[in-house]
Amino acid sequence: MSEPAVAEEVRVRIDDDRAIVDARQKGRAMALKIGFSSGAATLIATAISELARNILLYAGRGEIALQSIEREGFPGLLVLARDEGPGIADLDQALEDGYSTSGRLGLGLPGVRRLMDEFDVVSRIGDGTSVRIVKWKHA
Amino acid sequence: MDVPILKQGPYLIATVQSALTDADLMGLRDKIVSGVGNHRARGVIIDVTALDVMDSFATDTLCEIAHMTRLRGARTVIVGIQPDVAYAMAHMGLTLEGIHAALDLEEGLTHLNRTAARGAN
Numbered sequence: 001m002s003e004p005a006v007a008e009e010v011r012v013r014i015d016d017d018r019a020i021v022d023a024r025q026k027g028r029a030m031a032l033k034i035g036f037s038s039g040a041a042t043l044i045a046t047a048i049s050e051l052a053r054n055i056l057l058y059a060g061r062g063e064i065a066l067q068s069i070e071r072e073g074f075p076g077l078l079v080l081a082r083d084e085g086p087g088i089a090d091l092d093q094a095l096e097d098g099y100s101t102s103g104r105l106g107l108g109l110p111g112v113r114r115l116m117d118e119f120d121v122v123s124r125i126g127d128g129t130s131v132r133i134v135k136w137k138h139a
Numbered sequence: 140m141d142v143p144i145l146k147q148g149p150y151l152i153a154t155v156q157s158a159l160t161d162a163d164l165m166g167l168r169d170k171i172v173s174g175v176g177n178h179r180a181r182g183v184i185i186d187v188t189a190l191d192v193m194d195s196f197a198t199d200t201l202c203e204i205a206h207m208t209r210l211r212g213a214r215t216v217i218v219g220i221q222p223d224v225a226y227a228m229a230h231m232g233l234t235l236e237g238i239h240a241a242l243d244l245e246e247g248l249t250h251l252n253r254t255a256a257r258g259a260n
Contacts, residue, residue, distance in 0.1 A: 020160065024192055025191075042192065042224060042226065042227045045191065046194050046231060049194040053161070053194070053196060111232055
């Protein structure tokens, strides 16, 4: 499958809890602009909120990049959440429901995975974590 | 963003008016828990109609508020969860475990009055 074409990109620096709200509001606005329903836009905004909080909680700071994309005629929204934090030691465990090292709910990543069409996470110890999620607007 | 809390009879009504940061949510929790003592409230209604996202932290904090007020002798009802927000919460697997939710303020008050009439806590 060909690489998606990027029509627009918005980047939000995540370094405090106000940035979490900012990132999810910008994500919702972009989703609505792409033509997603308000229900789908809420799913996307919720996923962004979780990823932004993970950055703040585990890495202290990082970035959320929002891209309006298109692949084979289908529009979509891609979210890239990147940090240079400590990385996730056991990815398989982090993707299990109920797991969290922060002591909170730990529904973050598995929940986000359920909200989106594509979900990829790359993490290296001492190097940081990068999560890439996509929601496609189906015809 | 500070959330105003009104006292109505034996109840406290907190109306969220815009998006809340994590710090705002924790501030709301502290204000409600101390407010229950200061006003000797028997019930709390948190109106989240204006919230456009309820993620795991918001859900977790609302559950925490409900459990804390319960330990202080007051019941909490969450009202006004929007359809889109309910849809996202259901997809994420987020639940308000052990907490009563109602459609709107009126239903929330009815629930608290009914609970008080039954004498249950």
